[in-house]
Amino acid sequence: MNPLLNRLQPYPFERLRLLIRDITPNPALRPISLGIGEPKHPAPALLKETLAASLDSLAAYPATAGLPVLRQACADWVQRRYGVTLDPARQVLPVNGSREALFALAQTVIDPTRDLERGGAVVVSPNPFYQIYEGAAFLSGATPVFANSDPARNFAADWGQIDEATWSRTQLLYVCSPGNPAGAVLPLDEWRQLFELSDRHGFVIASDECYSEIYFRDEAPLGALEAARRLGRDDFRRLVVLTSLSKRSNVPGLRSGFVAGDAQVLQAFQLYRTYHGSAVNPAVQLASVAAWNDEAHVVENRALYRRKFDQVTPMLARVMDVRLPDAGFYLWARVPEDVCGGSDTEFTRLLLAQYNVAVLPGSYLAREAHGVNPGAGRIRMALVAGVDECTEAAQRIVDCITQHRSR
Structure with a gap:
């Protein structure tokens, strides 16, 4: 077996299953899950109708490059959304959802034989993070290094925690904007900083933007391609953006997205995917x-x-440290110190046992880095169910905290 598999850590939901295996949820209350970020809104009718009408196409093998009409549709969307012009034949590649592509990209761009005398290849990512980043780093032969989120900046990653020696070994940087779990969006100045680091050290930037279309203010979140264009980087050198229809269109089971950006990186990525069989x-x-x-x-x-965030956020803010994110469908809340000692894992167990609401401990979404686990003491709540169900869950959380404090 590949020995690198031994470096993989259990997925957060497996850890959650073990955490609550001895819990019997309160049977008097219907179960409500805020744990998994799986969209529950209905899939659009036009998508389902087109899918049903296209079944005859299953008689043909698909090309790895995808249909020209799909690449054009993706490029047209990028133009409408970000004001960025792409060559659909060279700068767009359809993928089976962003998760698959985020993992495969590392296998394409990492050279594990480089920098061995200095400790080997590095992959940098935010912390907390989407665990695919870590797994992709390990299985490409690289070492993951983390930049902790900064609560003072709405939980944006503190890239200044990475020293120059580490940046010099970095071959891939994962950015998540809007972020998971806290929903922070990178501003233009931060993109400028990351592009300068990429130019200095030669690493690829992979911008995970799957939450870009769920936002709460009038201005849509800035994307990496848009930032590059505004900074005069129209060739998108060493930059790729990954997005999907899962959150935008409520179709996580469709497994459909695309990668866009640097044509040279995408050419190599398409070659890898041809052998990987991922058309x-x-x-x-x-x-x-x-x-x-x-x-x-x-x-x-x-x-x-x-509607959900407008109703739920003020309710929870009365009893927890929680704020409206820039974008995304998660709330990233601190467990009060006078409830379960502020422990995210103990509060998760208490909430499920007494109020039949499932959440995800924040410490499971992060690693200890720079002396702390930046997810410890927080919970992630995915507001993916209907408005009434999310509001009911919020009221149960309020009741749980209030009751525990009154003892």
């Missing part, structure tokens, strides 16, 4: 064209999330 289902491609070409269902989806 997108042709019916899925045609349904994806319909989804990327339609914005009405996205506006409706965003309005539903805004």
